[in-house]
Every structure is written in structure tokens, then in C-alpha cells.
Amino acid sequence: MFELSSIGIEMASYLMIGSILALLVTGLPLAFITGLVALVFALGWFGPMSIPLVTTRIYSFINEYVLIAIPMFVLMASILDRSGIARDLYNTMRVFAGQLRGGVAVQTLVVAIFLAAMSGIIGGEIVLLGLLALPQMLRLGYDQRLSIGTVCAGGSLGTMVPPSIVLIIYGLTANVSISELFVATIFPAMLLGSLYIAYILIRCYINPSMGPAAPKEELDISWAVKAKMIKGVILPVLVAIWVLGSIYAGIASVTEAACMGVVGVVLSTWIRKELTWTMIRDSLRQTLNTCGMIIWIGIGASALVGVYNLMGGNRFIESVILGLDVAPIVVILIMMAILLVLGLFMDWIGIALLTMPIFVPIIISLGYNPIWFGILFSMNMQVSYISPPFGPAAFYLKSVAPPSITLKEIFLSMWPFIILQLIALSLVLTFPGIALWLPGIEY
Amino acid sequence: MQEQPTSGKSASASLLTDPSVEGSHAITLDNPDYDHLEDVVFSNCLDRWVDKLGNVVALAFMVSVVISFYEIVSRYLFDAPTMWVHETVIMICALCMAYGGSYCLARDSHIRIRILYDFCGARGKRVLDIFNGVVSLFYCVLIAYAASIMAEKSLFTPLGDFRMETTGSAWDPIYPALIKGGLFLILVLMGIQCLLHLLKAIFGKSRQESGVNDV
Numbered sequence: 001m002f003e004l005s006s007i008g009i010e011m012a013s014y015l016m017i018g019s020i021l022a023l024l025v026t027g028l029p030l031a032f033i034t035g036l037v038a039l040v041f042a043l044g045w046f047g048p049m050s051i052p053l054v055t056t057r058i059y060s061f062i063n064e065y066v067l068i069a070i071p072m073f074v075l076m077a078s079i080l081d082r083s084g085i086a087r088d089l090y091n092t093m094r095v096f097a098g099q100l101r102g103g104v105a106v107q108t109l110v111v112a113i114f115l116a117a118m119s120g121i122i123g124g125e126i127v128l129l130g131l132l133a134l135p136q137m138l139r140l141g142y143d144q145r146l147s148i149g150t151v152c153a154g155g156s157l158g159t160m161v162p163p164s165i166v167l168i169i170y171g172l173t174a175n176v177s178i179s180e181l182f183v184a185t186i187f188p189a190m191l192l193g194s195l196y197i198a199y200i201l202i203r204c205y206i207n208p209s210m211g212p213a214a215p216k217e218e219l220d221i222s223w224a225v226k227a228k229m230i231k232g233v234i235l236p237v238l239v240a241i242w243v244l245g246s247i248y249a250g251i252a253s254v255t256e257a258a259c260m261g262v263v264g265v266v267l268s269t270w271i272r273k274e275l276t277w278t279m280i281r282d283s284l285r286q287t288l289n290t291c292g293m294i295i296w297i298g299i300g301a302s303a304l305v306g307v308y309n310l311m312g313g314n315r316f317i318e319s320v321i322l323g324l325d326v327a328p329i330v331v332i333l334i335m336m337a338i339l340l341v342l343g344l345f346m347d348w349i350g351i352a353l354l355t356m357p358i359f360v361p362i363i364i365s366l367g368y369n370p371i372w373f374g375i376l377f378s379m380n381m382q383v384s385y386i387s388p389p390f391g392p393a394a395f396y397l398k399s400v401a402p403p404s405i406t407l408k409e410i411f412l413s414m415w416p417f418i419i420l421q422l423i424a425l426s427l428v429l430t431f432p433g434i435a436l437w438l439p440g441i442e443y
Numbered sequence: 444m445q446e447q448p449t450s451g452k453s454a455s456a457s458l459l460t461d462p463s464v465e466g467s468h469a470i471t472l473d474n475p476d477y478d479h480l481e482d483v484v485f486s487n488c489l490d491r492w493v494d495k496l497g498n499v500v501a502l503a504f505m506v507s508v509v510i511s512f513y514e515i516v517s518r519y520l521f522d523a524p525t526m527w528v529h530e531t532v533i534m535i536c537a538l539c540m541a542y543g544g545s546y547c548l549a550r551d552s553h554i555r556i557r558i559l560y561d562f563c564g565a566r567g568k569r570v571l572d573i574f575n576g577v578v579s580l581f582y583c584v585l586i587a588y589a590a591s592i593m594a595e596k597s598l599f600t601p602l603g604d605f606r607m608e609t610t611g612s613a614w615d616p617i618y619p620a621l622i623k624g625g626l627f628l629i630l631v632l633m634g635i636q637c638l639l640h641l642l643k644a645i646f647g648k649s650r651q652e653s654g655v656n657d658v
Contacts, residue, residue, distance in 0.1 A: 027560040028575050029553035031544070036582040039589065054586075055593040062537040063622060065529065071504050071536055072511075081475050127470060127477040252515070259511040284501035285480055289552055292543020297554065299544075347554050390556065396477055400470050 004044030009316045016041065016308065021345075030350050031293070034300030042307045050307070057306040058299050065255060066172055071291045072258035073163045076265050077119035078283035078290075080236065083269045086128045088232040089114055102204030102211030104140060105150045106197050108133040112154030113193050116161035118240040118265075120168075121290065122385060123396050126155035130400040138402075143210040145413035146203060148405065152393040153196055153417035156385040159348075160189045160378050162244055163258065165294070169352050170374045174360040177371075178254045179247050183439040184371050188379060188428050195420045232272055239264030294349050301353030314358050321362055328366040332373075332429065335359055336380060343384025347392075351384075352377070372428075375435040379425045386414045386421075483550045486647075487639045490549035493632070497546045503539050507532045526614040534618040538625045545633050569644065576641030583637050587630035594620075594627040 004012065016037055023033040042050040061067075080086070093107045093114075100106065108129060115125050129151045137147035159166045162182035171178035204211035243261040246252040252260065269275040308314070321331055335355075342351045356377070363373045385393045388411040398407050428434045436442075470476055485491045514528035547553045560571055597608035597620045607620035 023578070024556050025559050026574060026578075027555050027557055027571055028578055029547075029555045031553050032579055032582045035586060036578065039582070039585050051589045052592060052596075055589045058590075059593065059619075059623060059626070062541060062626075063533060063619075065533055067540075068507070068511075068532055068536045071540065072508060075504055075508070081477075082473075084472070087472055123477040124475055127475045128472070131470070131472050131475070256511070256515055259508055259515060262508045263512050280505070281498060281501075282474070282476075282480065284504055285497060286478060287504055288497055288501040288539065288543050288546050289478055289480065289550065290543075291540045292545075292547040293552065293554055295540040296544040296547070345556070350554075389558070399477065399479075 004041065005046075005311075009312050012041070012045070012311060013308075013313060013316065016304075024345070029296075030347060031296035031300045034297065034304045034350065034354070036300075038300065038303035038307045041311065045307070045311050050310075053310065054303045054307065057302050061298055061302040062295065064172065066168065066178065066253075067295075069163075069168055069178075069255045069258040070165055070294060071287050072255065072262050073120045073165060073168075074290045075283055075287045076163075076258065076261040077121050077124055078286040079262070079265045079269060079279065080115075080118055081124035081128060082279045082283060083236075083265075083272065083274045085233060085236045085268065085272070086111070086115060087132060088229050089236075090132045092226070092229045092233050099213045099216075100201075101208050101213055102142075102146075102200045103213060104133070104137050105142065105146060105200045105204075105211055108137070108150050109154045109193060109196050109200070112151075112157055113161060113189075114237065114240075116158040116189075117163075117244065118236060118261075119158050120163040120165040122156055122159050122392060125158040126152060126393050126396040127400050129155050130397045134397075134401060137211075140214055141209070141212050143203075144405070144409070146200065146210055148397065148401075148410055148413035149417045150196070150200065152386050152391075152397055152410070152414060153420070154193075155396075156382055156393050157189060157193060159385070160185055160192065160382060162186070162247070163254075163261070164378065166348055166352065166378045166381055167374060168254065169294075169298075169349060170356060170377055173353055173356040174370050174374060176374065179250065180371050180439045180441070181374050182244070182247055182254075184375050184435045184441075185378060187434050187438055188375050188424065191427065191434060192379070192382070192421065192424045195424055196417065199416065199420055235268040235271060236265065239268055297347065297349045298353055301350055305354060305357045309357065314361065317358050318362055318365070322365075328368070331362070331366060332368070332376075335363075336376065336425070336429070339377065339380045340383060343381060344387055345390065346384075348381040348384060351381070369432065369436060369441060371439065371441060372432045372435050375428060376425065379421065379428060383418055383421050383425075387418060388414075478552065480550075483552075485549065486551075486643050489636060489639055493545050493549040493636065497542070497549075500539055500542050500546075503535050507535045507539075526612075527616070530610055530612065530614065530616055530618055534616075534622055537622050538629075541626050541629050545629055545636065548633055548636050572644035573641065576637060576644045580634065580637040580641055583630060583634035587627065587634050590623070590627040590630050594623045597623040 007015070019037055020033055023036070024030065038054060039051075042054050090107070090111050093111050111133070112125065112129060115128070119125055134147055134151050137150075138144065158164075162185055164182070164185065167181040167185060168178055171181050200211065239261060242264060243257045246260065247254060247257045266275065266280075269279070321334070324331070339351060339355065342355070360370050360373065363370055385391055388394070391411070391414070394407060394410045394414070397410055398405070401410070476482075483494070485494065510528050511532050514525050518524040560568060563571060598605065600606055607617040608623070609615045609617050610619055
């Protein structure tokens with residue numbers, strides 16, 4: 001049999017990356033590519049005896065208790081997205097808009113953060129904001145690009161504010177506490193949100209025509225209507241507080257909290273008289289679809305990383321990076337650059353599962369905290385959601401935006417927000433305390 | 444097994460070739476169908492069955508929520524933790540999520556980059572479809588073979604006697620055997636799906652550009 005191992009690990013690494021990229025371009029699912037490359041290299045490098053090693057990794061990947069939090073959080077978000085909770089929340093938050101210039105954009109961001117605290121996936125939030133907030137802003141004569149950017153950047157926060165599927169996957173691969181990750185992400189997410197709000201307010205202050213205040217008559221909502229709307233959203237907000245609170249307080253494991261979240265959201269929709277069989281069925285189908293995507297990329301990627309490490313890949317990359325003989329912070333910067341570039345082409349799940357098993361040991365051996373690195377990773381992925389050519393946020397928004405708004409226009413709207421994300425990323429990079437202070441980790 | 448529209452939701456055969464029906468399900472606030480669950484054009488009968496079965500399989504997520512909730516209540520409120528919930532929920536979710544792979548394959552909703560595919564003409568699309576069909580089939584066969592070794596070990600002793608592998612916990616259920624066996628069956632199913640997609644790519648019309656999962 002052909003001895004693949006004779007080409008050496010360096011050549012093999014290039015061959016692996018090359019074949020993954022080449023196969024990606026052909027339109028083959030990412031989940032199949034990673035698994036296929038893993039199996040081919042396992043066979044070529046070690047021979048048929050290595051096959052059980054691959055399957056053992058796959059089995060231990062899917063047979064993991066924490067992983068169950070993912071379908072539960074996805075289900076929670078799916079039910080929430082199908083209820084009228086987001087709409088009521090949006091209307092309730094009108095108080096933020098007021099007579100303020102750019103007020104509706106600020107309102108949109110505040111709602112986005114609230115929704116993010118109940119949902120850990122990106123699609124639903126962007127679509128809901130695209131349906132609720134975008135028409136409202138355009139109608140009031142807001143600058144189109146500012147409005148689009150606000151919706152996409154705000155909607156992407158869903159994967160950074162806990163519960164976040166990105167952080168769950170990171171915690172699983174890096175083998176760190178997910179609860180600590182959830183606590184650590186709060187201030188960085190707030191920082192990002194505040195930067196967005198500050199940006200909107202400054203732009204609208206300089207040029208009032210970008211975000212005119214809402215007409216006075218629209219702001220006059222009777223107290224009866226207000227009370228009714230607040231009644232509708234108070235329960236889901238309490239559910240979110242309860243879910244996150246029980247994780248922070250250490251009462252419940254992440255999986256238990258996720259389960260409580262589903263029960264809470266189902267109860268809320270039942271009390272709101274929105275609970276229907278169709279809604280539950282569609283939410284469950286959505287969950288099956290989303291989890292099928294995530295898990296099979298996970299299966300492929302965990303097989304690939306297993307095989308690569310067995311080939312000596314992790315030692316190779318470690319020796320290359322540590323052999324650079326540069327300051328540790330430069331190593332972090334290089335990793336961030338790699339993640340940013342990968343984020344242009346690949347999905348966060350693939351990136352997390354492929355790079356983190358290799359990066360995190362290096363981070364630890366350099367003396368950095370893996371929780372902090374996880375936050376940097378999730379901030380980095382924020383950029384990947386809205387950056388061209390494949391930023392998923394843009395595609396989700398396109399599916400609900402007026403036809404006159406092209407994909408190009410959407411991507412052109414993103415760049416100020418990408419800069420803000422990079423500013424926030426460099427702040428957390430320079431001051432690890434922003435992330436690590438709240439969970440009380442020494443840095 | 445005729446290629447008949449089995450429900451109002453799946454597009455009928457005559458609509459298969461009409462691109463104007465794409466995105467016919469508007470995304471509304473009442474039904475934010477952002478992953479286009481309703482817009483799927485199935486390429487064959489098996490895919491439609493996989494999709495229908497998915498409705499049933501997905502219910503198991505609800506089951507695991509309910510029994511997890513039962514466990515939380517009995518542990519925190521009645522101080523009577525159960526032995527069986529933890530492992531059962533892992534087993535249910537593992538198998539469901541594995542089935543999700545077949546479900547996404549049927550709906551063509553696995554994450555993939557379509558930029559070259561969308562750029563190509565009908566001929567190019569066909570070549571890509573055939574290439575992807577061959578590679579996907581190869582992967583499924585390979586990994587199903589790998590899984591069969593794993594499943595065999597968990598279902599038979601080295602001497603060939605039937606016995607099911609257990610978790611080794613105090614309760615000691617046969618879940619590892621179920622998960623490994625189930626994973627094997629799902630991979631066989633995915634292999635057949637890939638084979639049908641390949642045959643369709645070779646002999647049928649070019650696959651419609653359904654779905655919008657560009658990344």
C-alpha cells in the first residue's frame with residue numbers, strides 16, 4: 001500500500017489544507033469533506049488498522065452530556081422565534097426610541113441584546129429584526145446602510161451573549177467550563193453593544209438626516225396597550241433571567257438550564273395563547289435540521305483533528321509556532337489573523353472544531369487563559385457573520401429584506417460595524433480583564 | 444414507489460422544473476422559516492420519506508426535554524434523583540442528531556459553498572453534481588464500513604456470540620450498542636441517499652438550486 005507517511009507531516013499538512021479547500025470549492029458539504037479527508041489520511045498514513053480510532057472519536061463526540069444543551073437551546077430559540085414575543089418586545093422597547101435621533105436604531109440594538117439572551121443561534125434573530133426593525137427604520141427615513149448594518153451586527157450578537165452555541169462548542173473542544181465562558185462573555189458583549197450604540201448616536205448627531213426622530217403621534221401609545229405588551233414580554237424575559245441566572249449561580253448545569261429554558265418558553269407561549277401543534281412541530285424540525293448540520297460537521301472535524309494529531313500534526317504546528325521565536329502576544333495575533341481569514345470562507349463550527357484542539361494547547365503552554373481565548377474566538381466569529389463573501393447574516397437578511405436591497409448593498413453596509421468589532425476585539429485582547437474580571441479569574 | 448407529491452408542502456413533480464416556485468413560502472413574523480424548511484424540493488422518494496420520518500424523530504427532542512425536566516424536578520424538589528434519565532437523554536439526542544445528518548442530506552441543507560455551483564451553467568452543474576455524488580457516496584461507504592466494525596464489536600463478543608455493550612454505570616443500560624448500531628444504520632441510509640443522488644445526477648435533470656444555505 002502507498003505509504004502516505006513518507007511525505008512527512010509538513011507536506012501532509014499542506015496536502016490536507018489544499019484538499020479541504022479544493023473540495024470546498026466544488027460545493028461538497030463541509031461535513032463530508034472533513035470526515036473524508038480524515039478517513040483517507042488515516043488509511044494512507046496508518047493503514048486499515050486505524051479505522052477504529054476514527055470511529056471511537058466519533059462515538060465519544062456524540063456521546064457527550066454537554067452536547068445535549070445544543071438541541072435544547074436551539075429548540076428554545078426556535079419556539080421563541082415563532083411566537084410573537086419578539087414583536088411585543090420590539091414594541092415595548094419604543095420607550096428607548098423617544099424623540100432621540102437614531103432612536104429606533106438604538107431600540108433595535110437593545111431588542112437584539114434581549115433576544116440574544118434568549119437565543120444562541122443567528123438565523124432567527126436576524127430574520128426577526130429584518131422583519132420588525134428594518135421596515136420601521138426605512139419608513140422613518142433612516143439611512144439605509146446604517147439600518148442594515150444595525151440589524152445584521154445586532155442580530156449576530158445572539159451567538160455571543162449567553163446562551164451561545166459557539167461558546168458551548170468551544171467549551172467542549174477546549175475542555176473548559178461553559179459556565180465560566182458564559183460569565184466571561186457578558187462584559188465583552190456589552191462592550192460590543194455599547195460601541196454599536198455609540199456609533200449610531202454619533203453618526204446621527206453629526207448628520208441628523210441619517211436617523212430622524214419618530215413623529216410625535218406615533219410615540220403616544222395608550223397605557224392600556226403598553227400594559228398589555230409588557231405583560232406579554234415579562235414572562236419570557238423572566239425565563240431568560242432564570243436560565244442564565246441558574247447557570248451563573250451554579251445551581252444548574254448548562255444542559256439542565258437549557259431544559260428549563262425550553263419548558264419556560266413553552267409555558268410562556270402557552271400563557272400568551274400562541275402555543276400550537278404546528279409551531280412545536282416546525283420548531284422541532286428546525287432543531288433537527290440545525291443539529292444535523294452542526295453535529296455532522298462536528299463528527300467530520302473531530303475525526304480529522306484526531307487523525308491529524310495522531311500523525312503528529314499538533315506537535316508540528318506547536319513547533320512551528322513556538323519556533324517562530326516571537327513574543328507570545330504575536331502568536332495570539334497570528335492566530336486571530338488565521339481565524340479571521342478562515343472566517344471569510346468557513347462556518348464557525350468547522351473553524352472551532354478544527355483549529356481549537358490545536359490552538360488551545362499552545363495558548364495554555366504560552367501561559368494564557370483558555371477562557372479568555374474562547375471569548376476572543378467568539379468575538380472573532382462575530383466578524384465572520386457579517387464579512388463578505390459568505391457572511392451568513394447578510395444572506396439571512398437578504399431573504400427578508402425588500403427586493404431593492406441587494407446583497408452587495410448589504411455587505412457594503414457592514415464595514416463600519418466590522419471595524420467596531422475589530423476595535424472591541426483588540427480591546428479585549430489588550431485588556432483581558434474585560435472578560436476575566438467577572439468570572440473572577442486571575443490574569 | 445411513484446414520485447408523487449405526498450403532501451401539500453413538498454413541491455409536486457411538475458413544479459420540480461419550474462424555478463419560479465422558489466421561495467414561494469414568504470418568511471413572515473408568524474412563521475420565520477429562515478432555514479427554508481418549507482421550500483425544499485426533494486430529489487427522490489427516499490428523501491421525502493426521510494423528511495417525513497424526521498417529523499417523528501424530532502419529537503424525541505421533546506421527549507428528552509420532558510424527561511430531563513422530570514429529573515430536575517425530582518432531584519431538586521423531591522431530592523430523589525433518577526438513575527436512568529441522564530444516560531437515556533444522551534442516547535436519544537445522540538441518535539436524533541445523527542439522524543439529522545440524513546435529514547439535512549435529504550433537504551440539501553448541509554453547509555456548503557455554492558459559489559462555483561451557482562456560477563456554472565447546466566453542464567457544469569451536472570459535472571459538479573456527479574463529482575459530489577461520487578465523493579459523497581465514497582465517504583458514506585467508507586464511514587459506514589468503519590461504523591460497521593464498531594457496531595459489530597458492540598453487538599457481538601470476539602467469539603461471535605450476540606451480546607449488547609452496556610455503559611457500565613450502576614444502571615448499566617445497553618445504550619452504547621444502540622448508539623453504535625443506530626449510527627451504522629443511519630450511515631447506510633445516507634449511503635443509499637447519496638447513491639440515489641448520484642444516479643439522479645447521471646441520468647436525471649440537473650438538480651434545482653433549492654435552499655439558500657450558501658455557507
